[in-house]
Amino acid sequence: MSKTKGRLIGQLFERNKRDLLGCLTRRVGHEDAVDLLQETFVRLLRRREIGPILDEDAYLRTTAINLARDFSRQSKSMAKHVTPGDIPTEIAEAGLDPSQICEAKESVRLFYAALKSLPPKCREVFILRRFHDLSPDEIAQRLGISRNMVLKHLRLALERCHAALD
Structure with missing residues (x-):
């Protein structure tokens, strides 16, 4: 990227970051808003490689809102599959003692926290x-990223989840 392009992107970022961060924070909370803000600009940069964007400010806002919606949908989906405190049926039926049940609950909580701490795309x-x-391959196609990037995200997610549970 040339110095001029870099400077223009920097100016665009400075001009829009506060508004976009506020919008994203209201929708997903501050912790996740920062990651989504970064992803918004990454998508702008990718889109600029394809061709010119008539109104970059509007493109950024629309992209940020769409990312927040996707993130919310994804969080709801994750909540359907992983709920902290749930005791897996096998554990409840196995007649385990209370300390084992506590350990299982703690493992679920740690896994959920690790999953929640992942960057949005990785999660x-x-x-x-x-x-x-x-x-x-299906994930790469659905998200518009390379297969290698999918594998890198999976590797990071697995590393963090394993580290949280160790």
């Missing part, structure tokens, strides 16, 4: 693979 890839059983 989305993991959920699509683990809970929707999509192949890496």
